[in-house]
Structures are given as structure tokens and as C-alpha cells.
Amino acid sequence: MDDVAITAHSPELTLTSSTHTRMMSDLPPLSAELLNHPVMFSLVEQQQRRGCQASLESVQTAFINAYHSPSVEALISRHREYLPSADFDLIRRSYAFAAVAHEGQRRQSGQPYIDHPIEVAIILLDLRLDTESIAAALLHDVVEDSGVPISVIEQFFGQQVASLVDGVTKLSGYESKSKEEAQAGTYRKLIIASADDPRVVLIKLADRLHNMRTIHATPPQKQQRVARETLEIYAPLAHRLGMWQMKSELEDLAFKTLHPDRYQEIARGLAMRKEARDRIVQKVIAQLKEMLAREGIKAEVTGRSKHIYSIWRKMERKGVPLERIYDQLAVRIIVDDPNNEVGACYQALGVVHGKMNWTPVMQEFDDYIAAPKESSYRSIHTTVILPEGLHCEVQIRSTKMHEEAEHGIAAHWRYKEGFNSRSDRDYENKIRWLRELISWRNETTDREFVDMLRAEFEERVFVFTPKGKIIDLPEGSTPVDFAYRIHSEVGHRCIGAKVNDRMVPLDYQLRNGxxxxxxxxxNQRGPSRDWLRFVKTPSARNHIKRYFRRLEREENIIAGREMLEKELKRFGLMQVSFEKLVELAGPTVRSVEDLFYQIGVDDLNERALVQKLLGAQETAPPPSPPAPTQPMARVSASGEIYLEGTGKIASRLARCCNPVFGEPIVGFTTRGRGVTVHRTDCRTIQNLSASERNRLMPVCWGNGSGPNQWFPVPLRIEAWDRVGLWRDISNVIADAGINITDINQGKRWANGRTVLNVTVSLQSMAQLSPLIEKLNRIPDVIDVYRKT
Structure with a gap:
């Protein structure tokens, strides 16, 4: 749906009553029945509210006129070209009903609103979709904009059309929700409906494409919102469904809206080089055609323009100017040999690499015919260096591969009987991710569902099973994600992984190829809760969470407490109030037991909670002084204490707890050695007697640590001993810009487990958490925590 304006109705051609009756009798029975249905009275009222001079007879007359109009005949003519036996009355009836339902509405561009559903239908006609899809495109806004009940659509246009229209209609009942919540609910509804019938998403994508083509007529703020939504949701959705052509146009239109200056700069740069570029491309095409013909290969060779958004992405990724983007020159070879389409593609590759005076760039070679992408995309990509020194990308594919690459799932209408052929493996591969996504619909909120959807749109890596099957995963995925993509039981039973015949840790990030x-x-051993720290795919995360949710509540409470205490121990936080953590966790956590349970089932992340605690400690005001009359002393980063009115007094930082700048601290007045500064949760302080507690004094950190002021922090690292372990640990610490002041090997067990003691110098607590996180990711490191 697009924003609409209401305009006064211009009186239409009025028929005499006898003519009106005769023309009604000429309509097919279902259309005549629709004209006398009570919904027509609703449309009369709707038009009157829009300022139209409407009556039942005028609405019926408008319906009859639209039923026979040149506009609908033009649509039918296009449809007849590829589906001559279609139910054309369904299209006429749909167009006529949409025309009267939208009468009096105009788009913000000033055009009659009916132009929009017509354009959406034309986009689907270009994709050569079926009659029900064209009818649903014409009707896709009548429920939302004109209040037509979906039951009326089902009664007069069929169950299929009603289902498609309902799938693209925004959710009702979200009036009390925020805009983001309503949008998330609509996305969820769209994806669920599309998994059952992919025509839903094709209609929605066509709707979005036309809205983007006319976006200039909308207010600037809406332009930005719609363009961002297009780049984040709709263009990636088209890409995941294999619809390259639609994806490219959506991206370019959104990019032009969001970054008009950058878009024009690239467009001008391409235009300046266009003549020279076209001259070279035409020369390449002529040479290829001649050589392919000489080898007896029947093929079409065309130039292929790169779309502007993809050029900009490559410029950003590589950090290079436009003139350094080599594959601005690109040609495509489409071989035409239905009986030997794969063999003909490789014959054409042989011509490109072996018969031409060109140099192949082997690191730019990808064979997606031998190893198709999980979406079933098939093509050969190679880059060659021309005699002029320019790089030229060459794609090679068959006619059928080309149709599927350009139009994705929509191309299946040209080769199969619609989307109902479950034996069509290519089609099933293209929508398998959709079906996996909706399998979690009953266990996720709308927002969680949309987060899962966004994860599917991230950059992909393509890895192989030992039998050569390609598995498509989001960038940053691990062997655990791979295991759960194969099957949930493989994930639950996973105990290790090999990559290229080499053992790797389970949090290893997989790379292409x-x-x-x-x-x-x-034996069924179940997943580890630690996997939730590093898995990338929502599917793996949800399988793991589902496993633990099915455990007894008491088990999850125990496990959650252990996980939280372990995380607190990492940072030396031994005396933290769990009630304080309940407050920090937010309104969804009502008790300490609830806190442990939510951590146990991963509804709450213990690491994020401890980080929140550390942040609260750094920004918290100093603790209340034991004696109200005692002045507050300030501690410098080097441990020196300054007391107002007295100046500097003898002091030192306690070695038992090694306080770091930003942590809550307290001073203890010693006999003869001045004041020792401890962390407030230090065991020494906690174990003081009542009389000794009188010697505590309130202290707080000064304005900040200087560039040359450091705090020693001892760490205990448990790991499986191996060659290079010390080197890996020291490299991680050095890469973080942190100095090691002491290092020694602790206890070593016969099974190879060892303890390493490392003291590092930090300037503030903000450095500790990222360092521990990085050390924990080193292969064979079991655990890292701060010694107290």
C-alpha cells in the first residue's frame, strides 16, 4: 500500500437504466452476482466519504465500464502471450473491482491510485506469473485501503487469490503497538505466508519495486524510511530468492534515495567512460562470437552493466576509487544447447581461457555449475586481462540457468507446473531457508523473528560437506552452526570438528571453500550452553535454547547460577549481590531464581549482565562513608591518596585484590604504613572484625588515569598444553596494546591440562573484558579469569 490522497469524483459517463440493466445481464454470472452483493453498498459509502458523488447505480456502472476497459484488455493481451488458456474473466473481474474500490483515491504523485495495482500486475506479467497472481496484484490493496472483507475476496475471486491478498495485507490489531512492533508483525506474517505460497512474496516485491520507482513523490522523511527498509529487508529477500534483476533495481533505487550525491557521482563517472568502455566491450563481444561460432558453440554474447550500488559496495569494501573497480567491463555468454547445457558451458569456458589472447585471473574464478550455491544458482564466473591491460569479467551459463539467475523462483513457472511441484529440487533449495525460518514461529516474538530474518540476509560463506555438498551459511558461522544446518541431532551430538582434515575448535569461523x-x-550428550556465546545462525541458537528449555526448571536454575558465578569470577567479582543483578536485568526478571532460570535457558546473557554491572560500578557515586564526619579522600591512578585540607598521605594499592581504576574502592588505615586501597568486595575487607572496620575510610578515584599510569591485574588461564600456546597468548595480549609484567606456569596435570599465570598492566577496567573475551577464543584455552 502507498499513501493515498482523497479527491472529489469527476462524474463518469452515465448510462440509462435500460442500458445499465442490459450490460449487467451481459456479465458472467459471478461478476453479475458481485454487483448485487452488499459489499457494493460499502463501496458507495466509502466513495461518498472520499467526496465522490456516488450511488449504487454509478458504482455498478463504473464496474461494468472497467470490466470492458482498454486497460484490462492490455493486461489480458500480455497474459495471453504465455498462458492462452487462462481464466481471463478473473482478471477482468479483479481489475473492475479494484477500480471501483480505489475510486476517489490518488497517489501522492497525483496519479489515480488504480495505476499502482496495474503497474504491480505488469511487473508480475514480466515474470510470467499465473492468473491468480495477476488477480491478487490488482486486488492487493482493497482489503487494507477500502475495508473489503477478505471473505468477499474468497467468495468472488477464489481461495487462492484471497490467500495471496491476505498475505500481503498489513496486520490489523496493532494500533496500540509501536510502529516498529507493527512492522515486525507484518514482516513475520509476510514470511510465514510466503513459505506456504511464494507468490505472496513475489507480489510484495513487485509492490515495493513500483513504490520505489515512484518514491520521489513522497515526503523526504518517508523516502528515507522506505529506502532503508528496502535495502535492509526487500532487496536481500529478492537476493535470497535468486531474483538478481529485481534485487539490483531495488538496491539502486534505494541507494539513489539514501545517498543521491554519491549515486550521481558514480553515475557521472560511468557515463564519462561509457563510450570507451562500450567500444572495448563490443570488441570483446565480436571476438567471442566469432570464436564460439568457429568452435560450433551456439550462444548469445551480451555486455553486462554493473549496477551502481554493487560498484559502490566494492569501492567501500576495497577502499579504492571508481577507476580501480576492474569488473566495470563485463560480458555474459548464454549458451543455447538444451541437450548439453552443462557441457556447452565448459566448451565456452575453454574458448575464453584457451582460444583467446587473454590472460585468466585464476583467483577470480568461480565455478557455480560444478558446485551450485545452496540457492541453486549456477554459472561460471571468470575474469581475464585483455591486451589493453583491462580486466573483464565473463559469466557463462545456459539459457535456463540465466532465467533462473535473473528471476529466481519466478522462473520456475516457465519450466514447471507452478510452485506445487515438490519434486523440483532447485525450487525447494531456494525456499528451504524460508521453511526453516518459520519452523520457529511459535517460539519467537515478532522482533526475534525479524532478527532471524535479518541474519539470513548477511554476507554468506560457502563450505562443503565431506561428500561435496555446498552448505550456505552467514559469514562468521562456526562448525556448530554447520552441524545444526545438517540436522538438529548432528548438532546435539557434536563433540568436535575438522576443517580440511585439521582439528579446529568449535568456535572457529568458517571460510569460503x-x-x-x-x-x-x-550417545545423546546434548549441546553445551557455552555454544550460545559463539553460534551465528538463529537456527543453531534456537535448537540449543529449545534443548535447554525442555530440561526441568530446577536444572536450568542450577545451570544458570553456575554460569553467572563463573562469569563473575572471571572479573574477580566475588561479593556481588544477586538482588542488585535482578535490578540491572530489567522488568522481565522478578526474582533471583528467575534470574538464574533465564540465564540457564539463554533468555538472558550473563556476559552482557556482568558488563552492565561493571558499567554501573564505574559510573556509580562513591560508597557512603562509614563515619559521616570523615571527609572523602581521592585516590590518584597511581594509588596516592589526597585528603582535602591535609594533602597527600602515605598510601598504596592492595596486592590482595589489585584494584583497577573505575572499580568501587575503600581505604584501610594500617598501623605505620598509611592507607591501603582495596576493592570494596575484597575478601580481606569482607573478613574484617567489627573493631577493624572502624579503621575504614571512604575513598574514590580521582578524575582519571593518565597515559602512563597502569594497574597490575593477575589472570589465571586454564588450557590444554600444546606447542605455541604461550606464543598465541602473548600475541593476543600484545595485539590489544597491553603489557605483560609477569608470567609463569602453574600446575600441570598428567592429561595435559595446565594453568598459566599472567599479570597484565591495564589503565582501566574497560580493557579487561575485551581481553578476557579474546583470550577465551584462543584454541585449547579452557577458561580465563581474574585472580583475587
Whole structure:
């Protein structure tokens, strides 16, 4: 739906009553029945509210006129070209009903609103979709804009059309929700409906494409919102469904809206080089055509323009100017040999690499025919260096591969009987991710569901099973994500992984082209809660969470407490009030037991909670002084204490707890050695007797630590001993810009487990958490925590 304006109705051609009756009798029975349905009275009232001079007879007359109008005949003519036996009355009836339902409405561009559903239908006609899809495109806004009940659509246009219209209609009942919540609910509804019938998403994408083509007529603020939504949701959705052509246009239109200056700069740069570029491309095309014909390969060779958004992305990713983007020159070879489409593609590759005076760039070679993407995309990509020294990208594919690459799931209408052929493996591969996504619909909120959807749109890595099957995963995925993509039981039984025949830790981030083998236990052992710290895919995360939710509540409470205490121990936080953590956790946590349970089932992340605690400690006011009359002393980063009215007094930082700048601290007045500064949760302070507590004094940190002021922090690292372990640990610490002041090996067990004691110098607590996180990711490191 687009924003609409209401305009006064211009009186239409009025028919005499006898003519009106005769023309009604000429309509097919279902259309005649629709004209006498009570919904027509609703449309009369709707038009009157819009300022139209409407009556039942005028609405019926408008319906009859639209039913026979040149506009609908033009649509039918296009449809007849590829589906001559279609139910054309359904299209006429749909167009006529949409015309009267939208009468009096105009788009913000000033055009009659009916132009929009017509344009959406034309986009679907270009995709050669079925009659029900064209009818639904014409009707897609009548429920939302004109208040037509979906039951009326089902009665007069069929169950399929009603289902499609309902799928693209925004959710009702979200009036009390925020705009973001309502939008998330609508996305969820769209995806669920699309998994059952992909025509829903095709109609929605066509709707969005036309709205983007006419976005200049909308207010600037809306332009920005719609363009961002297009880049974040709709263009990636088209890409995941294999619809390259639609995805490219959506991206360019959104980019032009969001960054008009950058878009024009690139467009001008391309235009300046266009003549020279076209001259070279035409020369390449002529040479290829001649050589392919000489080799007896029947093929079409065309130039292929790169769309502006993809050029900008590559410029940003590589940090280079426009003139350094090599594959601005691109051609495509589409071989025409239905009986030997794969062989003909490789013959054409042989011509490109072996028969031409060009140099292949082997690191730019991808064979998606031998190893199709999980979406079933098939093509050969290669880049060659021309005699002029320019790089030129060459794509090679068959006619059928080209149709599927350009139009994705929509192309299946040209080769299969619609979307109902479950034996069509290529089609099933294209929508499998959709079906996996909706399998979690009953266990996620609308926002969680949309987060899962966004994860599917991230950059992808393509890895192989040992049998050569390609698995498509989001960038940053781990062997655990891979295991759960194979099957939930493989994930639950996973005990290790090999990548290219080499053992890797389970949090290893997979890279393109790697062969992944999952090692499994014969017994059901279940996943580890630690996996939730590093898995990337929502599917893996949800399988793990589902497993733990099915455990007894008491088990999850115990496990949650252990996880929280372990995380607190990492930072030396031994005396933290759990009630304080309940407050920090937010309104969804009502008790300490609830806190432990939510951590146990991963509804609450213990690391994020401890980080929140550390942040609260750094910004918290100093603790209340034990004696109200005692003045507050300030501690410098080097541990020196300054007392107002007295000046500097003898002091030192306690070695038992090694306080770091930003942590809550307290002073203890010693006998003869001045004041020792401890952390407030230090065991020494907690174990003071009542008489000794009188010697405490309130202190707080000064304005900040200087560039040359450091605090020693001892860390205990438990790991499996191996060659290079010390080197890896020291490299991680050095890369963080942190100095090591002391290092020694602690206890070592016979099974190879060892303890390493490392003291590092930090300037503030803000450095500790990222360092511990990085050390924990080193292969064979079991645990890292701060010693107290």
C-alpha cells in the first residue's frame, strides 16, 4: 500500500437504466452476482466519504465500464502471450473491482491510485506469473485501503487469490503497538505466508519495486524510511530468492534515495567512460562470437552493466576509487544447447581461457555449475586481462540457468507446473531457508523473528560437506552452526570438528571453500550452553535454547547460577549481590531464581549482565562513608591518596585484590604504613572484625588515569598444553596494546591440562573484558579469569 490522497469524483459517463440493466445481464454470472452483493453498498459509502458523488447505480456502472476497459484488455493481451488458456474473466473481474474500490483515491504523485495495482500486475506479467497472481496484484490493496472483507475476496475471486491478498495485507490489531512492533508483525506474517505460497512474496516485491520507482513523490522523511527498509529487508529477500534483476533495481533505487550525491557521482563517472568502455566491450563481444561460432558453440554474447550500488559496495569494501573497480567491463555468454547445457558451458569456458589472447585471473574464478550455491544458482564466473591491460569479467551459463539467475523462483513457472511441484529440487533449495525460518514461529516474538530474518540476509560463506555438498551459511558461522544446518541431532551430538582434515575448535569461523567434517558422539550428550556465546545462525541458537528449555526448571536454575558465578569470577567479582543483578536485568526478571532460570535457558546473557554491572560500578557515586564526619579522600591512578585540607598521605594499592581504576574502592588505615586501597568486595575487607572496620575510610578515584599510569591485574588461564600456546597468548595480549609484567606456569596435570599465570598492566577496567573475551577464543584455552 502507498499513501493515498482523497479527491472529489469527476462524474463518469452515465448510462440509462435500460442500458445499465442490459450490460449487467451481459456479465458472467459471478461478476453479475458481485454487483448485487452488499459489499457494493460499502463501496458507495466509502466513495461518498472520499467526496465522490456516488450511488449504487454509478458504482455498478463504473464496474461494468472497467470490466470492458482498454486497460484490462492490455493486461489480458500480455497474459495471453504465455498462458492462452487462462481464466481471463478473473482478471477482468479483479481489475473492475479494484477500480471501483480505489475510486476517489490518488497517489501522492497525483496519479489515480488504480495505476499502482496495474503497474504491480505488469511487473508480475514480466515474470510470467499465473492468473491468480495477476488477480491478487490488482486486488492487493482493497482489503487494507477500502475495508473489503477478505471473505468477499474468497467468495468472488477464489481461495487462492484471497490467500495471496491476505498475505500481503498489513496486520490489523496493532494500533496500540509501536510502529516498529507493527512492522515486525507484518514482516513475520509476510514470511510465514510466503513459505506456504511464494507468490505472496513475489507480489510484495513487485509492490515495493513500483513504490520505489515512484518514491520521489513522497515526503523526504518517508523516502528515507522506505529506502532503508528496502535495502535492509526487500532487496536481500529478492537476493535470497535468486531474483538478481529485481534485487539490483531495488538496491539502486534505494541507494539513489539514501545517498543521491554519491549515486550521481558514480553515475557521472560511468557515463564519462561509457563510450570507451562500450567500444572495448563490443570488441570483446565480436571476438567471442566469432570464436564460439568457429568452435560450433551456439550462444548469445551480451555486455553486462554493473549496477551502481554493487560498484559502490566494492569501492567501500576495497577502499579504492571508481577507476580501480576492474569488473566495470563485463560480458555474459548464454549458451543455447538444451541437450548439453552443462557441457556447452565448459566448451565456452575453454574458448575464453584457451582460444583467446587473454590472460585468466585464476583467483577470480568461480565455478557455480560444478558446485551450485545452496540457492541453486549456477554459472561460471571468470575474469581475464585483455591486451589493453583491462580486466573483464565473463559469466557463462545456459539459457535456463540465466532465467533462473535473473528471476529466481519466478522462473520456475516457465519450466514447471507452478510452485506445487515438490519434486523440483532447485525450487525447494531456494525456499528451504524460508521453511526453516518459520519452523520457529511459535517460539519467537515478532522482533526475534525479524532478527532471524535479518541474519539470513548477511554476507554468506560457502563450505562443503565431506561428500561435496555446498552448505550456505552467514559469514562468521562456526562448525556448530554447520552441524545444526545438517540436522538438529548432528548438532546435539557434536563433540568436535575438522576443517580440511585439521582439528579446529568449535568456535572457529568458517571460510569460503573449506571442507567441514563434524565429529559426533554415539550417545545423546546434548549441546553445551557455552555454544550460545559463539553460534551465528538463529537456527543453531534456537535448537540449543529449545534443548535447554525442555530440561526441568530446577536444572536450568542450577545451570544458570553456575554460569553467572563463573562469569563473575572471571572479573574477580566475588561479593556481588544477586538482588542488585535482578535490578540491572530489567522488568522481565522478578526474582533471583528467575534470574538464574533465564540465564540457564539463554533468555538472558550473563556476559552482557556482568558488563552492565561493571558499567554501573564505574559510573556509580562513591560508597557512603562509614563515619559521616570523615571527609572523602581521592585516590590518584597511581594509588596516592589526597585528603582535602591535609594533602597527600602515605598510601598504596592492595596486592590482595589489585584494584583497577573505575572499580568501587575503600581505604584501610594500617598501623605505620598509611592507607591501603582495596576493592570494596575484597575478601580481606569482607573478613574484617567489627573493631577493624572502624579503621575504614571512604575513598574514590580521582578524575582519571593518565597515559602512563597502569594497574597490575593477575589472570589465571586454564588450557590444554600444546606447542605455541604461550606464543598465541602473548600475541593476543600484545595485539590489544597491553603489557605483560609477569608470567609463569602453574600446575600441570598428567592429561595435559595446565594453568598459566599472567599479570597484565591495564589503565582501566574497560580493557579487561575485551581481553578476557579474546583470550577465551584462543584454541585449547579452557577458561580465563581474574585472580583475587
Amino acid at each position: 573449506e571442507i567441514v567434517e563434524i565429529l559426533t558422539s554415539k
